[in-house]
Each structure stands twice: as structure tokens, then as C-alpha cells.
Amino acid sequence: MVKVPGMEVWGLILVVMVSVFVGNGEAQTKSLLINCGTNSSVNVDGRRWVGDLAPDNNLTPSSLGVAASTDTCSGDTTFAQLYETARIFPGSLNYTASLNQGNYSVRLHFYPFSFEKYNTNESSFSVVANGLKLASQLNVPGEISHKNSYFQSSGSNSSSFSMIKEYFLTVDLGLLVIEFAPTKGSFGFINAIEILSVKVGGTNSVLNLSGWGIEATYRLNVGGPEITSDQDLDLWRTWEVDSSYMFTANAGSEVHNSSNITYASMNDSVVAPLAVYETARFMSNTEVLEKRFNMSWKFEVDPDFEYLIRLHFCELFYDRANQRSFRIYINNRTAAENFDDFLDMVSSKINTLWIQLGPDTTVGASGTDAILNGLEIFKLSRNGNLAYVEKFDSTKSSAGSQTSKTQILWVSCTWAV
Numbered sequence: 279m280v281k282v283p284g285m286e287v288w289g290l291i292l293v294v295m296v297s298v299f300v301g302n303g304e305a306q307t308k309s310l311l312i313n314c315g316t317n318s319s320v321n322v323d324g325r326r327w328v329g330d331l332a333p334d335n336n337l338t339p340s341s342l343g344v345a346a347s348t349d350t351c352s353g354d355t356t357f358a359q360l361y362e363t364a365r366i367f368p369g370s371l372n373y374t375a376s377l378n379q380g381n382y383s384v385r386l387h388f389y390p391f392s393f394e395k396y397n398t399n400e401s402s403f404s405v406v407a408n409g410l411k412l413a414s415q416l417n418v419p420g421e422i423s424h425k426n427s428y429f430q431s432s433g434s435n436s437s438s439f440s441m442i443k444e445y446f447l448t449v450d451l452g453l454l455v456i457e458f459a460p461t462k463g464s465f466g467f468i469n470a471i472e473i474l475s476v477k478v479g480g481t482n483s484v485l486n487l488s489g490w491g492i493e494a495t496y497r498l499n500v501g502g503p504e505i506t507s508d509q510d511l512d513l514w515r516t517w518e519v520d521s522s523y524m525f526t527a528n529a530g531s532e533v534h535n536s537s538n539i540t541y542a543s544m545n546d547s548v549v550a551p552l553a554v555y556e557t558a559r560f561m562s563n564t565e566v567l568e569k570r571f572n573m574s575w576k577f578e579v580d581p582d583f584e585y586l587i588r589l590h591f592c593e594l595f596y597d598r599a600n601q602r603s604f605r606i607y608i609n610n611r612t613a614a615e616n617f618d619d620f621l622d623m624v625s626s627k628i629n630t631l632w633i634q635l636g637p638d639t640t641v642g643a644s645g646t647d648a649i650l651n652g653l654e655i656f657k658l659s660r661n662g663n664l665a666y667v668e669k670f671d672s673t674k675s676s677a678g679s680q681t682s683k684t685q686i687l688w689v690s691c692t693w694a695v
């Protein structure tokens with residue numbers, strides 16, 4: 279049974295949240311925004327992205343490769359201008375930046391388009407950042423079309439043309455080297471690189487993340503519209519709509535209430551922008567006394583990795599404050615009895631992560647409606663590796679006998695009263 283956090287439990291949630299992910303919310307001191315394959319800079323999402331060949335650029339490529347460009351950039355409205363150029367590399371290419379020691383978020387932007395003899399459908403490459411393997415035999419068009427067919431199979435009509443991969447890593451020696459290397463006989467490409475300084479960790483860390491790499495694999499604004507990077511002014515994240523990941527999209531209703539929601543401590547917008555907390559999906563079938571359904575989301579994940587799930591809650595029905603109680607299941611097993619619960623997954627070969635919120639049948643019908651505002655899934659590196667190659671081949675069993683683990687973090691808003 280899980281009680282939705284009210285004021286009393288806030289302290290506990292705050293500790294977990296602050297200690298594991300974000301510190302006291304100091305603004306990032308430095309960010310590098312690179313527009314690859316050009317010497318010119320563009321302004322998109324309210325920020326200036328400097329060409330990787332521009333003289334004032336701080337992330338220099340080791341070789342030029344091919345500067346590619348296109349005039350038609352379909353599908354993406356926010357980053358369209360940024361995605362009109364790319365650097366294609368038929369051989370290895372390093373991007374090197376001098377950075378202060380610290381923890382950084384690195385986002386790699388890919389918008390595949392074919393240029394001259396380079397058909398991006400045939401691209402394949404690996405990415406390593408300061409020794410941490412981020413991706414192996416990456417075929418961007420393959421990943422994008424895989425995601426689109428996943429959406430189609432779940433009845434969603436959304437489709438992407440681009441892909442952003444996001445990582446968190448530590449820079450120890452003042453230098454960040456991102457190495458791109460094509461698979462033998464192939465080539466790679468990159469449209470833009472984004473490096474933001476973030477605060478990670480703290481004295482009360484539940485997880486010791488030092489020396490780990492993290493990939494943000496899913497980030498959803500539950501029950502609301504997509505939140506684009508220019509609406510998340512601390513970390514410039516994109517929050518997808520959740521319905522494409524729902525097992526049954528009509529299970530649960532959407533609610534919006536922006537009045538008087540606030541962060542429990544100042545400046546938690548680094549955890550999530552307020553817009554995430556202003557919408558939610560909740561169980562609503564009030565006519566049905568026995569609420570025999572769960573709200574279920576289904577995600578594809580790579581087996582043999584550990585995952586961190588961050589759930590964002592905010593009570594949007596004022597009269598229900600401190601009254602909700604419901605169950606949370608991860609892969610059909612009860613996940614959370616406590617806010618800092620740790621769950622050990624059984625299977626070593628899961629490639630699907632189910633997250634379900636359902637009624638707590640031990641309490642009366644009222645107050646068992648589940649509610650959820652935001653959801654994030656982070657993949658943790660194993661032995662300096664975040665890459666997984668046989669992603670689309672479900673028939674192959676993965677080697678090794680490691681178990682996957684999942685941990686849940688809770689984040690909540692509070693009311694200004």
C-alpha cells in the first residue's frame with residue numbers, strides 16, 4: 279500500500295530525491311551547445327547552438343569528416359533548424375571539451391538524412407565518453423523505426439523522425455572526450471551535442487553513483503501534453519506524452535490543476551518543471567464500486583541492466599490530500615510498500631518493464647484511486663558499459679547470469695497554503 283505523500287512524509291521524499299539525483303538546485307554554471315557539421319550557429323529552443331567549426335566553439339572535432347546538410351527537416355518543430363546539418367564520419371571522430379570537474383548531462387541529437395553517397399539507413403557506430411561505453415553498433419534509423427512501430431502496435435499515431443540520447447556521467451580530469459567510431463565498413467553521423475553541468479549525489483545517497491554512468495531512457499509527462507525543452511528551463515529536458523506507452527490507453531482519466539501547486543522546497547524545478555505536476559492520470563471509474571483495473575505502462579528495456587524509476591506525484595484534487603492509498607507493481611510484483619523501497623527483480627532477461635498502479639483492496643472503495651503525474655526510467659551502467667547490441671532480436675537469449683534490479687524514487691509537490 280502506498281499513501282500519496284502529503285506534508286508529513288515530504289521530508290523523507292526530499293531526502294531520497296535530493297540525495298540521489300539533484301542537489302540544491304544551483305543553476306548549471308556551464309553548458310556547451312554544439313551544432314554539428316557547420317561553422318554557423320543557430321538559435322533554437324531559446325538557446326544558442328554554436329557550430330562545431332565556429333571559431334568560438336568549445337567542443338572541437340578531431341577530424342572533419344563530411345559536413346552534411348538538408349533543406350527539408352520534417353517532423354520536428356523545436357529542433358528543425360538544428361537538425362539541418364550533421365557531421366558524417368567515415369572514420370573515427372573525437373569531440374573534446376575542457377570542462378571543470380563535475381557531473382554532466384550529455385545529450386546526443388540524431389536526425390537521420392541521406393547526403394551524397396551516405397545513406398544513413400546503413401550507418402552503424404559506437405560512442406564512448408571518457409571510457410564509458412554509451413552505444414554500440416548504433417543504427418539510428420533502425421531505432422527510430424522500431425520505436426514508431428512500437429507506438430503503432432500500441433494504437434498510438436505518434437511517430438518520430440529524430441532521436442535524442444541522454445546520459446549522465448562524471449568528468450574527473452577536466453577533459454571530456456566523446457569518441458565516435460563507425461562499425462567496420464560503415465559510417466556514423468551526429469547532428470548536435472548538448473553538455474550541461476548537473477548536480478548529482480550527496481551525503482545521503484541511497485545509491486553511490488560515483489563512477490557510474492546513467493542513461494535517461496524514458497521521461498513522460500503523465501496525463502498531459504508533451505513538454506518541450508524550452509518549457510523546462512533548468513535542464514532543458516523533453517517530456518513525452520505517456521499514452522503511447524499505456525497498455526490500455528483509456529484506463530485512467532486525465533486531470534489538470536495548476537492552481538497553487540508549488541515545490542516543497544525552493545527550486546526543485548531541476549527535478550521536474552511544475553508543468554509535470556499540473557497534469558496527472560488517475561483512476562476515475564467512480565461508478566464502479568470495485569475498481570478492478572490497473573493503470574499500466576509498458577516499456578522496452580535492455581536486459582541485464584539495473585534501472586532506476588522515478589515517479590512524480592502531486593495531489594491535484596484538493597479534498598483528497600493525504601487520503602490516497604494505492605499499490606504499485608513493477609513487472610506484476612508489488613513494488614512499493616515504502617517510499618524508499620528497493621526491489622530486486624527476479625528475471626535476468628527481462629526486456630519489458632511493466633509499471634502498474636492499482637487499487638489497494640484492503641481499504642474501502644474511496645481513496646484507492648491511483649494517481650501519477652510523471653515517470654522517468656534511468657538505466658545504470660554495468661562495468662563501464664551502457665550499450666546493448668542485440669536490442670531488436672528478441673529470439674536471442676542474452677548471455678550472462680546477472681540479474682536486473684529496479685529501484686523506485688519518489689518525488690512530490692506540495693500545496694501553497
Ligand SMILES: *[C@@H]1O[C@H](CO)[C@@H](O)[C@H](O)[C@H]1NC(C)=O
Pocket residue numbers: 317318
Ligand atoms: C563558413 O563556411 C562557409 C562555407 O564553407 C564559408 O563560405 C564561410 O566563410 C565560413 N564562415 C566562417 C565565419 O568561417
Ligand SMILES: *[C@@H]1O[C@H](CO)[C@@H](O)[C@H](O)[C@H]1NC(C)=O
Pocket residue numbers: 340370371372455457
Ligand atoms: C580519441 O580519443 C581516444 C581517447 O583519448 C584516443 O585513444 C583515440 O586515439 C582518439 N581518436 C582519434 C581519432 O583522435
Ligand SMILES: *[C@@H]1O[C@H](CO)[C@@H](O)[C@H](O)[C@H]1NC(C)=O
Pocket residue numbers: 379380381448477478479480486487488489
Ligand atoms: C558527482 O556525483 C557524485 C555522486 O554520484 C558525487 O559524489 C560527486 O561529489 C559529484 N561531483 C561533483 C564535482 O559535484
Ligand SMILES: *[C@@H]1O[C@H](CO)[C@@H](O)[C@H](O)[C@H]1NC(C)=O
Pocket residue numbers: 392397398399419423
Ligand atoms: C531508409 O529506410 C526507410 C525505412 O526502411 C525507407 O523508407 C527509406 O526509403 C530508406 N531511405 C533510403 C535513403 O534508403
Ligand SMILES: *[C@@H]1O[C@H](CO)[C@@H](O)[C@H](O)[C@H]1NC(C)=O
Pocket residue numbers: 435436
Ligand atoms: C492522432 O490521434 C489523435 C487522437 O487520438 C488526433 O487528435 C490526432 O489528430 C492524430 N494525429 C495524426 C497525425 O493523425
Ligand SMILES: *[C@@H]1O[C@H](CO)[C@@H](O)[C@H](O)[C@H]1NC(C)=O
Pocket residue numbers: 486487488489
Ligand atoms: C562511492 O564509490 C566510489 C568508487 O566506487 C568510492 O570511492 C566511494 O568511497 C564511494 N562512496 C561512498 C559514500 O560509499
Ligand SMILES: *[C@@H]1O[C@H](CO)[C@@H](O)[C@H](O)[C@H]1NC(C)=O
Pocket residue numbers: 537538694695
Ligand atoms: C492559493 O494560495 C493563496 C495563498 O498562497 C491563498 O490565499 C488562496 O486561497 C489559495 N487558493 C486556493 C484555491 O486554495
Ligand SMILES: *[C@@H]1O[C@H](CO)[C@@H](O)[C@H](O)[C@H]1NC(C)=O
Pocket residue numbers: 544545
Ligand atoms: C531559486 O531560483 C530562482 C531563479 O531560478 C532564484 O531567483 C532564487 O533565488 C532561488 N532560490 C533559492 C532558495 O535558491
Ligand SMILES: *[C@@H]1O[C@H](CO)[C@@H](O)[C@H](O)[C@H]1NC(C)=O
Pocket residue numbers: 535536537538539594595596597
Ligand atoms: C484545484 O486546486 C484548487 C486548490 O488550489 C482546489 O480548490 C480545486 O478544487 C482543485 N480542483 C480539483 C478538480 O480538485
Ligand SMILES: *[C@@H]1O[C@H](CO)[C@@H](O)[C@H](O)[C@H]1NC(C)=O
Pocket residue numbers: 569570571572607609610611634636637
Ligand atoms: C494489477 O496488476 C497486478 C500485477 O500485474 C495484479 O496482481 C493485480 O491483480 C492487478 N489489479 C487489478 C485490480 O487488476
Ligand SMILES: *[C@@H]1O[C@H](CO)[C@@H](O)[C@H](O)[C@H]1NC(C)=O
Pocket residue numbers: 609610632
Ligand atoms: C504482467 O501483466 C500483463 C497484463 O496484466 C501481462 O500481459 C504480462 O505478461 C505480465 N508480465 C509478466 C512478466 O508476468
